[in-house]
Amino acid sequence: MADQPPAQNEAMLAWIQEFAPYGVVTTDVDFRVQTWNHWMEIHSEFNSQRAIGRSLFELFPDLIERRLVERFHRALAGEINLLATALHEYLLPLSTTVRESGYQHMRQTARIAPLVLGEQTKGVIIVIEDVTQREFQAAILRTQHERDQILSWALAYLLKARDPRRTIREVFFKVAEHLDFDTYFLYLFEGSTDAIKLHSVGGVPPETEQQLASLPANNSFCGFESESGKALAIGDVQSSSDEKLLIPRQLGIRAYALLPLLVGERKIGTLCFATRTRAVIDKEELGLLSTIAEYLAVALNRESTDLALRDAQQALGEHAKQLEIKVAERTASLKETISELETFSYSLAHDLRAPIRALIGYCDVLVEDYSLTFPEEANAVVQRLLLACGRLDVLTRDLLQFTKVSRQKILLSVVPISEVLADIVSSAPPRLKEALVIHEPLLEVLAQRTLLQQCLVNLFDNALKFVEPGASPQITLWAEKVDVPLRNRALPLPFSPARYLVGGTGGIDTEKPESEIPPKPNPPRVRIWVEDRGIGIPVESQQKVFGIFERGPNYERYEGTGIGLAIVARAMQRMGGSCGVESERGVGSRFWLEFLQG
Amino acid sequence: MELTPAQADALTELINIGYARAAGALSELTGYRISLEVPHVAIYPISEITPLLEEVITSEVASVNQLFSGPISGNAILLLDREAALLLNRLLTNRPEVQIFDGAAREVITEVGNIVLNACLGVFGNLLHVQVNFTVPNLKIDSVREVLKGVTLERQELQYALMIHTRFHMRTNDVSGYLVIILGVVSFDRLVLELKKWEERQLT
Numbered sequence: 001m002a003d004q005p006p007a008q009n010e011a012m013l014a015w016i017q018e019f020a021p022y023g024v025v026t027t028d029v030d031f032r033v034q035t036w037n038h039w040m041e042i043h044s045e046f047n048s049q050r051a052i053g054r055s056l057f058e059l060f061p062d063l064i065e066r067r068l069v070e071r072f073h074r075a076l077a078g079e080i081n082l083l084a085t086a087l088h089e090y091l092l093p094l095s096t097t098v099r100e101s102g103y104q105h106m107r108q109t110a111r112i113a114p115l116v117l118g119e120q121t122k123g124v125i126i127v128i129e130d131v132t133q134r135e136f137q138a139a140i141l142r143t144q145h146e147r148d149q150i151l152s153w154a155l156a157y158l159l160k161a162r163d164p165r166r167t168i169r170e171v172f173f174k175v176a177e178h179l180d181f182d183t184y185f186l187y188l189f190e191g192s193t194d195a196i197k198l199h200s201v202g203g204v205p206p207e208t209e210q211q212l213a214s215l216p217a218n219n220s221f222c223g224f225e226s227e228s229g230k231a232l233a234i235g236d237v238q239s240s241s242d243e244k245l246l247i248p249r250q251l252g253i254r255a256y257a258l259l260p261l262l263v264g265e266r267k268i269g270t271l272c273f274a275t276r277t278r279a280v281i282d283k284e285e286l287g288l289l290s291t292i293a294e295y296l297a298v299a300l301n302r303e304s305t306d307l308a309l310r311d312a313q314q315a316l317g318e319h320a321k322q323l324e325i326k327v328a329e330r331t332a333s334l335k336e337t338i339s340e341l342e343t344f345s346y347s348l349a350h351d352l353r354a355p356i357r358a359l360i361g362y363c364d365v366l367v368e369d370y371s372l373t374f375p376e377e378a379n380a381v382v383q384r385l386l387l388a389c390g391r392l393d394v395l396t397r398d399l400l401q402f403t404k405v406s407r408q409k410i411l412l413s414v415v416p417i418s419e420v421l422a423d424i425v426s427s428a429p430p431r432l433k434e435a436l437v438i439h440e441p442l443l444e445v446l447a448q449r450t451l452l453q454q455c456l457v458n459l460f461d462n463a464l465k466f467v468e469p470g471a472s473p474q475i476t477l478w479a480e481k482v483d484v485p486l487r488n489r490a491l492p493l494p495f496s497p498a499r500y501l502v503g504g505t506g507g508i509d510t511e512k513p514e515s516e517i518p519p520k521p522n523p524p525r526v527r528i529w530v531e532d533r534g535i536g537i538p539v540e541s542q543q544k545v546f547g548i549f550e551r552g553p554n555y556e557r558y559e560g561t562g563i564g565l566a567i568v569a570r571a572m573q574r575m576g577g578s579c580g581v582e583s584e585r586g587v588g589s590r591f592w593l594e595f596l597q598g
Numbered sequence: 599m600e601l602t603p604a605q606a607d608a609l610t611e612l613i614n615i616g617y618a619r620a621a622g623a624l625s626e627l628t629g630y631r632i633s634l635e636v637p638h639v640a641i642y643p644i645s646e647i648t649p650l651l652e653e654v655i656t657s658e659v660a661s662v663n664q665l666f667s668g669p670i671s672g673n674a675i676l677l678l679d680r681e682a683a684l685l686l687n688r689l690l691t692n693r694p695e696v697q698i699f700d701g702a703a704r705e706v707i708t709e710v711g712n713i714v715l716n717a718c719l720g721v722f723g724n725l726l727h728v729q730v731n732f733t734v735p736n737l738k739i740d741s742v743r744e745v746l747k748g749v750t751l752e753r754q755e756l757q758y759a760l761m762i763h764t765r766f767h768m769r770t771n772d773v774s775g776y777l778v779i780i781l782g783v784v785s786f787d788r789l790v791l792e793l794k795k796w797e798e799r800q801l802t
Contacts, residue, residue: 067626078723079716080664080734084705086691087627109705111734134701142695 023092023128026115031056031072034123043094043106043130060092075112075124083110085131092128101136147288150178155295164299165200171292172202172273179285181273183253187215187222188261188269188300196223196269203274204251212247221248222258222272229267231290232258233281254279257286259293263301271296346403352396360389398563402548405451405570412575412596415449417442417479417528424456431473432460439478443526445595451571452595455579456530458564459591463532476531482594483524524597525577531590537583545581568593601641608793610639612721613762613777620717624710628690632768634714644757644780651742651776655679660699661738661745662711666719668730670788672781673749674719676711676764680739682773683707689768699739708737714764718777726792749780756783 016024017037024037032055036048044051046059056072057063068091071081083091091110096103108128115123154171161167165186172184183203187196196217201209217223221234221244235255237248248256256274260267271293275281363386371379421442425433445452463475537545546569548562572579572593583589601609617634624632642650651659660683663675678686687703688694690710696703712735723730738745762777781789 074716074720077720078729078731079720080712080732081716082705082709082712082735084702084709086687086693086702086706087709113734114731116731131701138700138702145695 022130023126025051025056025126025128026123027056027126028123029076029121031124033059040128043097044092062093063091071112072124075114076121078114078121080113081111083108083112085109085135091126096132097130098132098136101132101139103132103136106130107132107135146178147284150174151288151291154292158292158295158299159302161299162303164296164303167299168200168271168296169202171296175273175289175292179273179288180277181275182277183251183256183272183274185212185222185272185274186269186296187271189217189267194218196220199269208251219244221245221256222270229260229262231260231286231293233283233286234258235280238279248274252276255281257281257289259289261293261297261300263297268297268300342403342406345399346407349396349400349403353393353400356389356392356396360386360393363389398567402563402567402570405454405567405574410448410451410574412446412448414444415447415452416444417452420449420453420456421477424453424460428460431464432475435464435473435475436460437474437476439476441479443479443481443597445526445528445597447575447577447595451575452593455568455571455593456528458568459530459593462564463530463534463589466532466534468535471533474533477529479526479528481524481597482527526595526597528593528595529590530592531588533588536585536587536589537581538585542581542583546579601639604797605790605793606639608797609760610636612725612793612796613639613718615725616718616721617714617764619721620714623713623717624690627713628768630689630768632766635765635767636762637765638761638763640761642759642761644759647759647761647778648743648746650761651677651746651778654776655742657681658739659742659745660707661740662708662715662735663738663749664712664715664719664735665733666730668723669728670722670726670730670781670785670792672779672785674715675745675749675778675780676714676775677742677745677778678707678773678775682775683739685771686710686766686773689771704737704739708735711735711737714777718779722789722792725796726789728788728792749778757781758783758786 017035020037020039023040023043024035025033025040026035027033032053033051036046036051040051041047044059051059057069063069066088068083068088071083075081085107088108088110090105090108091112092108094106094108096106107130109131110129111127113125113127114121115125153174157171158164158167168184168186172181176182176184184201185198185204186200188199190197194217195214198209198213198215201212204212215222233255234245234257237245237253237255240249251274253274254276255278256272259271259273261269261271271289273289363382366374366382367379367386371382374382421438425436460475464473467473546565548566568591569579575595577593577595579591579593581589581591613636617636621632621634655677656679658680659677660680661675661677663673665671665673684697684699684703687706688696690706691702699707715735716732719730719732722728738748758781760779760781762779764775764777766773766775
């Protein structure tokens with residue numbers, strides 16, 4: 001400042017004195033006030049006349065109490081001092097400029113510096129800035145921030161809670177900590193009565209809880225004032241003579257917030273937060289508590305929905321269990337019936353054999369002893385009798401064979417196909433040996449050896465039988481691995497589109513086959529193919545060909561009862577496998593037997 | 599240019615005296631026991647301090663600097679990394695929730711810097727019998743590079759930087775910072791001279 005022309009200095013000085021938006025005070029080396037600007041006049045109780053000439057410490061004795069004198073001395077020694085609001089609050093105790101802040105004094109940031117003229121220090125200069133508004137604003141933001149944090153915490157907590165009624169207790173403690181409440185009540189409607197029941201309470205002696213257990217919904221301190229369903233702040237409880245407030249008065253409550261718990265339009269209860277230490281609850285607090293009450297209502301509603309869901313699920317579970325029991329009973333009874341039928345047909349077939357043998361026997365006797373004495377017609381009749389008896393015999397024999405397959409105990413084991421074929425071929429007629437071509441390699445299957453043999457024999461028999469008259473039969477056999485489960489297979493088309501499938505999963509089995517090997521979930525399977533160049537099976541008949549006593553269209557030309565394939569089908573079913581045929585009339589047939597891989 | 603061990607020791611002792619005063623002022627201000635320590639003092643040509651400090655302070659830095667003039671003149675800067683400054687602010691004002699440099703926090707750091715710098719530079723004045731004047735403390739929060747850009751002196755002469763690694767202890771917390779004093783070669787020579795004289799005075 002010493003460098004500038006005097007006029008400029010004077011102008012600046014005048015400005016500082018009159019217009020500067022901060023307090024400027026200068027003192028001499030003994031800290032007696034030399035200048036006191038307009039700002040200082042306004043904000044302190046001293047005008048410049050009264051201030052100038054007096055010691056700063058006399059005007060503001062609390063500078064001494066607050067031990068700030070040292071700062072002034074340092075300034076005199078040449079140091080510039082900054083005093084932050086956060087560390088000192090203020091330098092000089094002046095009245096607050098923001099009434100709402102509730103501060104007793106103006107908040108200030110101050111600087112104390114040496115006042116130097118040429119080489120000499122003439123005293124100190126003090127500059128004071130009013131930061132009350134800034135501090136008040138910051139404090140508001142902080143409180144808002146804290147409240148936002150409480151709200152988001154409460155929201156997350158309540159929404160996660162499995163038991164909202166217990167959780168409200170923890171939420172209460174957190175809120176109480178921040179907002180200074182000491183008591184809370186949670187009342188819920190139970191059923192369709194007009195009373196609300198106490199579900200959770202804090203800050204009240206246990207004996208009193210009894211008294212508070214149930215309240216009328218419409219006319220109690222924690223019920224609904226009106227139908228509006230809005231949150232209410234009730235203050236000055238102690239000085240009120242309202243009947244409704246008797247209980248809180250007795251409890252020493254001075255103010256409380258009444259918060260309805262609503263799900264949409266429906267009232268499910270009320271929540272009260274009460275305080276014994278102050279008589280007023282302000283709008284912001286009520287807002288915060290209202291929001292928490294909303295979250296609680298959502299959580300409670302969700303809890304009751306969850307409970308209802310759980311009940312429904314339980315009922316459903318019970319019902320399903322009942323159904324299962326019924327199904328099991330019916331299946332058991334069905335199995336019993338099937339078993340009885342099988343026993344019956346077995347007994348029948350068995351019992352028929354004896355009388356049939358008798359019939360044949362007597363026919364033989366007639367032929368042996370009386371053919372010479374009988375007239376020609378009589379002999380012809382006897383011959384026809386014999387034929388018929390023979391047919392009966394074959395029929396019952398086949399039936400017996402079929403029922404045996406149904407009734408016998410199955411034990412599966414790993415069976416090499418080649419061994420079974422060797423057995424068949426060793427005791428087979430030359431006709432079969434000539435006709436059969438086997439392709440290696442032959443794999444292993446999980447089967448019952450005797451049944452497998454029976455199946456192959458039956459297939460061979462059919463192949464040998466059902467050829468064009470005069471033609472020689474050709475049978476080809478091979479085996480292949482199949483990895484795709486039965487249901488998922490895209491079946492190839494060698495001969496004709498239609499094919500007939502028997503067995504696989506599904507269908508009532510009287511007995512599940514026992515196996516030496518434990519079953520796998522989607523086990524690999526092996527197919528044995530038996531192909532012939534016989535007469536083939538027309539499309540319409542392919543469906544029925546595995547049925548009992550089903551025969552093809554030209555069946556009179558060929559002997560047999562048609563039970564061979566039925567036995568194969570039943571045997572495959574019992575061994576947990578399946579069978580089928582692909583065939584074309586006039587070309588031939590390909591039968592396949594599918595087993596689990598051995 | 600290097601400090602001889604004797605010079606380094608003398609300087610450390612001088613700074614410690616200054617720091618003791620600063621610690622006393624800070625302790626009284628806050629009511630907590632605060633102490634300041636000088637673990638290390640070194641001197642570097644000014645061109646080297648930016649990369650050096652960038653290595654140890656990787657985040658933004660809060661700096662308070664004051665120019666001083668007299669027979670020994672230069673620029674004194676207190677540097678704290680951002681997190682350390684915020685921690686210091688939280689501890690001094692007992693407001694644990696403050697996470698950013700709001701107005702109040704900025705003032706607090708400025709005052710702390712002011713107290714520390716005044717204490718050290720004041721010590722030069724008192725003990726070395728050298729009259730030193732300072733400017734108003736200036737707070738800048740920026741990268742190390744930006745902060746140091748503004749502090750090199752306007753003169754043409756060779757400049758040195760005294761790097762004084764500083765540790766603040768308070769309430770079981772440690773905050774580290776750097777006091778950097780930038781001097782021209784003339785001032786530095788003068789400082790060394792006065793230091794020697796001071797030492798000699800001690801011994802008599």
